[in-house]
Amino acid sequence: MTPILEFKKTCVSYTKQTMAVKYVSAAIERNTITAIMGPSGCGKSTLLRAANLMHDLYPNIRVDGEILLNGENILSMEPIDVRRRIGMVFQRPVPFPTMSIYDNVLSGYTLNGIRLDKTERDATVERCLRNVALWDEVKDVLNKKGTFLSGGQQQRLCIARALAMKPDVLLMDEPTSALDPIATAHIEELMQELQKEVTILIVTHNMGQAMRISSKSMFMYLGELVEYGDTDTMFSNPADERTRAYLTGKMG
Amino acid sequence: MNKTNTQHRLAKDRLMLWGVCLFATLTAVPLFAILGEVLLRGYDQLSWSFFTEPTPTAYKVMKAIEAGQSIPGGIANGIVGTVLMLSMASLVAIPAGILCGAFLAENSKNRFAQIVSYLTDLLQGTPSVIIGIVTYIWVVVPMRGYSAIAGSVALFVMMLPLIIRSTEETLKILPASLKEAGLALGGNRARVMLKVQLPAAFGGIFTGVLLAISRVIGETAPLMFTALGCSFIRWSIDKPISAVPLLIWEFFNDPNLQELIWGASLFLLLFVLTLNLLSKYLAKKWNQ
Numbered sequence: 117m118t119p120i121l122e123f124k125k126t127c128v129s130y131t132k133q134t135m136a137v138k139y140v141s142a143a144i145e146r147n148t149i150t151a152i153m154g155p156s157g158c159g160k161s162t163l164l165r166a167a168n169l170m171h172d173l174y175p176n177i178r179v180d181g182e183i184l185l186n187g188e189n190i191l192s193m194e195p196i197d198v199r200r201r202i203g204m205v206f207q208r209p210v211p212f213p214t215m216s217i218y219d220n221v222l223s224g225y226t227l228n229g230i231r232l233d234k235t236e237r238d239a240t241v242e243r244c245l246r247n248v249a250l251w252d253e254v255k256d257v258l259n260k261k262g263t264f265l266s267g268g269q270q271q272r273l274c275i276a277r278a279l280a281m282k283p284d285v286l287l288m289d290e291p292t293s294a295l296d297p298i299a300t301a302h303i304e305e306l307m308q309e310l311q312k313e314v315t316i317l318i319v320t321h322n323m324g325q326a327m328r329i330s331s332k333s334m335f336m337y338l339g340e341l342v343e344y345g346d347t348d349t350m351f352s353n354p355a356d357e358r359t360r361a362y363l364t365g366k367m368g
Numbered sequence: 369m370n371k372t373n374t375q376h377r378l379a380k381d382r383l384m385l386w387g388v389c390l391f392a393t394l395t396a397v398p399l400f401a402i403l404g405e406v407l408l409r410g411y412d413q414l415s416w417s418f419f420t421e422p423t424p425t426a427y428k429v430m431k432a433i434e435a436g437q438s439i440p441g442g443i444a445n446g447i448v449g450t451v452l453m454l455s456m457a458s459l460v461a462i463p464a465g466i467l468c469g470a471f472l473a474e475n476s477k478n479r480f481a482q483i484v485s486y487l488t489d490l491l492q493g494t495p496s497v498i499i500g501i502v503t504y505i506w507v508v509v510p511m512r513g514y515s516a517i518a519g520s521v522a523l524f525v526m527m528l529p530l531i532i533r534s535t536e537e538t539l540k541i542l543p544a545s546l547k548e549a550g551l552a553l554g555g556n557r558a559r560v561m562l563k564v565q566l567p568a569a570f571g572g573i574f575t576g577v578l579l580a581i582s583r584v585i586g587e588t589a590p591l592m593f594t595a596l597g598c599s600f601i602r603w604s605i606d607k608p609i610s611a612v613p614l615l616i617w618e619f620f621n622d623p624n625l626q627e628l629i630w631g632a633s634l635f636l637l638l639f640v641l642t643l644n645l646l647s648k649y650l651a652k653k654w655n656q
Contacts, residue, residue: 210548227554
């Protein structure tokens, strides 16, 4: 079976001289959670953002190599098509400030110019909010602005918004680093549930989090993919000296 | 650090504080002086008829003065002209300015955008009398006559850079993550701008529009070359038309009508003040 997402010698450079991501090759398995770890500035967020063509927004950034989604190279696809199939959750929750909770969940459809009828809209909102365990908390205030929610609730709303588009892959860029431990626990629990429906690629600074939720892990250092394998193996018996140094707190 | 040194430093601090307070008060003095002067002289002219009747003829005024009555008539012709020209100018300047501002905010590295941005600055600094004379050549001469259209073209040109700048600045201070989040859902740039960025920036843009209106509502010079003036209430857009600031100038030049200056000035001042306060209030509300 072809992997759902595959990096093939992917390189990203911000300037002509320096590469932020160097020849990364890795195949992501369907319906898993894969954690990307590494010290600050190692290129993990840069790699993640390459996977939904976020770098296209900034003309100076170059992405080379291949990134395959179900065997198809996304670098030669239209960004709007790629981004509909590969969702993204950011470090800080960004609900759209002028939209209600209801409209936030449906914003993917609005932004893609897809019209749904009332029953479809209601069903989508309920399904997605139930998916992120937010329905019971907000079902009576769906017309309030998304920004009224707490940080953790906002982040779950953003996940619901991404899920509404039924993406194949969900990219998460340190989704809990701005949240308190309780909200973090909620989101982690949620991700475990979600991997049945969607493949998750998550950048995290938190080694405990990677250990708790992911089945596969990548360790990146200075733009290179140092090690990629089962999370348990990597934590118990890392193959590379740099991985061991990072995991034991001697580096990064 | 010994005691005298501390005393010395505290004294310097107090001196600075007094200096700052003094000059802050000095800047407020002209504003309050102007407000007070206009209010005192214009207050008793304000009546219902002042807003509903057009400028009186010199003959009527002379008769009223002879009879010892207060001056009849008002500035309704000016108010109608101002409202008409401002509406026409806003109708074009607001969408054009917002779209141009959105373009500049999104493409700050683009060569063309940089040129447009520079020209916007130049336009903002262009003396209004020059905008007036150029509009005269562009509009009044080919149309063979002064008109409300010509006046609104001049006002449009003056409003444009203000709206462009405020839209651009407001869009630029929105967090980049907002735009990225919209794009990450598969929206194209136009839709993300329309559905996410512009609504989020609404407060700032609206404030900019109000400030642009209050900036051009008092413009006199460009209207002298374009709208000319008119002594009765007129709603047609292809004929000469009056405006409140034009009336103030006309009243000043007619010894019989000089009394009316203050009522018209007070009206204009209060209008601008209200718009300014409203825009401040909205900006504050939006920032919460």
